[in-house]
Amino acid sequence: EAGVTQFPSHSVIEKGQTVTLRCDPISGHDNLYWYRRVMGKEIKFLLHFVKESKQDESGMPNNRFLAERTGGTYSTLKVQPAELEDSGVYFCASSRAGGSVNTEAFFGQGTRLTVV
Amino acid sequence: AQSVSQHNHHVILSEAASLELGCNYSYGGTVNLFWYVQYPGQHLQLLLKYFSGDPLVKGIKGFEAEFIKSKFSFNLRKPSVQWSDTAEYFCAVNVLSASKIIFGSGTRLSIRP
Numbered sequence: 001e002a003g004v005t006q007f008p009s010h011s012v013i014e015k016g017q018t019v020t021l022r023c024d025p026i027s028g029h030d031n032l033y034w035y036r037r038v039m040g041k042e043i044k045f046l047l048h049f050v051k052e053s054k055q056d057e058s059g060m061p062n063n064r065f066l067a068e069r070t071g072g073t074y075s076t077l078k079v080q081p082a083e084l085e086d087s088g089v090y091f092c093a094s095s096r097a098g099g100s101v102n103t104e105a106f107f108g109q110g111t112r113l114t115v116v
Numbered sequence: 117a118q119s120v121s122q123h124n125h126h127v128i129l130s131e132a133a134s135l136e137l138g139c140n141y142s143y144g145g146t147v148n149l150f151w152y153v154q155y156p157g158q159h160l161q162l163l164l165k166y167f168s169g170d171p172l173v174k175g176i177k178g179f180e181a182e183f184i185k186s187k188f189s190f191n192l193r194k195p196s197v198q199w200s201d202t203a204e205y206f207c208a209v210n211v212l213s214a215s216k217i218i219f220g221s222g223t224r225l226s227i228r229p
Contacts, residue, residue, distance in 0.1 A: 003159075033216065042120075043206060043219035056216055091160065093217075105217060107152070109159035 002026065004108035006092050012114045018080040021111045025074070025094030031055075032075050033095075033105060034067060038088040046090075049075060061086075082115045089113070118143040120209050122220035129197055130228045137192040137223050139207030148210035149190040150217070151181055155203045163205070166190065177201070199229045 005024045013019050025032045034046040046065070047057040051072035060067070064083070069075040079086050089112050093105040123138035141147065151163040164175025171183040181192045190207060207220040 035219070040221075042221040045216050045218065048216050093160075104162060104165065106162075107160035 004092055004094050004106050006090075006108035006111050008111060009109060010112045010114075012116060013082055015084055015115055016081045018078065019082055019113060021077045021079075021090050021092075021113070023075045023077070023092030023094075023108060025092070026106055029094035029096055029106075030072070031095040031105070032069060033093040034075070034077055035091040035093065036088050037091065037110075038085075043091065046077075079113070082113075084115050087113055087115045118209065118211055118218050120207055120218050120220035122205075122207050122223050124223045125221070126224045126226070128226045128228065131199055132196050135192070135194040135197050135201075135225070137205055137207075137225070139190045139192065139220060141188050141190070141207075141209045141218075143188075143209065143211055145211065149181075149183055150208040150210065151175065151179070151190075151192050152206045152208060152219075153203045154206070160206070163192070197225075197227050199227045201225060202227045 004026055007022045011019050030051050032049040035043050036046055037043045045059040047060055047067055048055045049069045052069050064079055066078045089110040091110045092108045095105040119142045121140045149166040152160045153163045154160050163179050164173050164181055166173045166183045174180045179194050181190055183190050204222045204224050206222045208217045210217045
């Protein structure tokens with residue numbers, strides 16, 4: 001069974017440009033999460049999808065970030081326009097249906113975003 | 117707001133030393149507790165988890181953690197570390213009412229061969 005995959009693994013863009021990160025969850029996992037880690041700090045929650053619906057987007061930093069999960073399969077996270085402080089590692093995770101009770105989240109390898 | 121505190125940012129040990137990494141969380145409701153590990157160049161992996169039952173849980177590679185509800189703690193332990201344990205360790209709490217995982221800031225573990 002394939003794990004959670006993220007693309008690209010590394011992206012370097014200039015301030016003001018647009019970047020789209022992609023996450024393919026484990027097949028059949030309804031829950032999909034986006035997290036971000038800025039260097040040396042904690043892994044911060046961004047948002048949570050249940051299938052195609054946004055369950056909780058309280059962690060999204062501002063309206064420059066847009067996450068979508070069309071059809072409840074893969075998800076994209078677009079940053080437009082990117083700012084220097086958006087640099088960090090963006091993690092995606094997925095888990096089975098049933099909310100969080102007794103479910104384990106599996107993480108992708110992360111996308112390292114560098115805004116210069 | 118819920119939070120997870122990891123007391124040590126960087127721990128350096130010699131091989132065969134014993135390890136204990138502290139983790140405290142601030143939430144009074146029902147939680148699931150996790151330790152994740154990220155080895156150099158690899159993705160986050162689950163080390164162990166506590167959902168219910170015996171508060172002493174055993175994970176992979178000889179790691180264990182003890183949930184002490186009265187102290188809101190979930191410390192990670194290993195009796196004898198190996199060089200291959202060099203990694204970053206994250207404590208995480210799943211707040212059931214919110215169905216999201218909250219992470220601590222991580223502890224970097226370096227093992228001297």
